[in-house]
Amino acid sequence: MDFNEFKGQIHRRFGLYLDGYKETQLKRRIDSLMNQLGIRDYAAYLRLLGEDAAQWQRFIDKITINVSEFFRNPEIFARLEREVLPGLLARHKSLKVWSAACADGPEPYSVAILLDEQAPMARHKIDATDIDEGALAAARRGVYPPRAVQAVTPERLKRYFRREGENYVVSEKIKAMVNFRRHDLLKDPFPGGYHLILCRNVVIYFTAAAQLELYRRFYQALAPGGVLFIGATESLFQYRELGFEKVAPWFYRRPGL
Ligand SMILES: C[S@@+](CC[C@H](N)C(=O)[O-])C[C@H]1O[C@@H](n2cnc3c(N)ncnc32)[C@H](O)[C@@H]1O
Incomplete structure (x- = not known):
């Protein structure tokens, strides 16, 4: 064979x-x-x-390489925090977010922390998906070694985590904001209506054709005015062809509202 x-x-x-x-x-x-x-x-x-x-x-x-960490590439997450989220929250009271290929959870939990800080009273919906059930089970447990939280500020560590020996456990409040489920980006239908989609550090494993198809489908999955956030080493060269506007490096918007 x-x-x-x-x-x-x-x-x-x-x-x-x-x-x-x-x-x-x-x-x-x-x-x-x-x-x-x-x-x-x-x-x-x-x-x-x-x-x-x-x-x-x-x-x-x-x-499936499951490596992830909270606020991965902190300088880029700072842009999400200071530029992208305030813009989205100015237009929508609560946000619908998708962390696609979320690994063991630091990415959607980081967004949940930012939303709790910026719009705590709203009922946000954060979907987090991955192909790997093992990673999803770890995500639901929400227990992380120090390495995974090195970019978390001491204030956030205190407010959103508790210690369990060497490890850090995400608070129940933050856990309750995220829905984890299995989803294969190369095969399964895409949900829609998202204000923010994060897809970071997974397309590097995909062929150019699969990447292009994926970005086309993310465009459709975004609500008008919604933003796609991609990985630090990635670039969406064909963004104009696909209909996106570039907001800043790593952030692309579906025009509209
Ligand atoms: C390096 S991690 C990225 C985690 C997170 N997005 C980040 O940037 O820190 C890549 C993840 O992609 C997932 N993955 C690989 N192929 C996938 C597919 N076809 N559909 C959905 N997830 C996939 C892996 O299971 C792994 O958890």
Whole structure:
């Protein structure tokens, strides 16, 4: 069985669509997992994945790099805080937000903290999705090592977290603001009507064609006037073609309201 057929089988049997991922990177990761297990051919590996839930979780973990942290790239989050959110809140009493590919949760929780500071009385709706159930389970627990909260100010640490040994636990109030659920960006239908969508540090794994399609669908998922926030190392070159206006580097708006 060659790599293409392996990808096809993974899609048919497990519903995971691997064609949207950059092939060289993906193959390197999968080959390294197989090497660690001493497995030489894709057919044998596929059988193992079907039989052994722990191996399937390892496979998912390898493809989905779950690294995240609160206020990742703090200088860019500061723009969200000072420029983007006040503009959106001037027009809408409460915001509908989507953190797409949220990993284990720091990103949507960071937005929840900002919204609690800027518009505490409103009923915001923050959806946070990821393909990886393991990451989502960790997100719902909301327990983080010091590394994940290094960009959180001491005031926010005090107000929105409690200590549990070495770790920091997100407050119940912030947890209650975020709904986590599984969603595959390359396959599942997109919800709509969002004032803010964050999609950061995941498209780097996708092919150029998959990225373009994704941005097209994010445009549709935004309410008029809604803003898309992308990763620090990413750039939306075709933003005009797609209909977006550039608000600032990393922030693109669907024109309207
Ligand atoms: C590096 S993390 C980014 C987390 C967060 N957005 C940030 O910037 O800190 C990438 C996440 O993308 C998720 N992911 C990978 N492929 C995906 C897909 N097809 N659909 C949804 N999420 C996906 C992974 O599970 C992982 O949690």
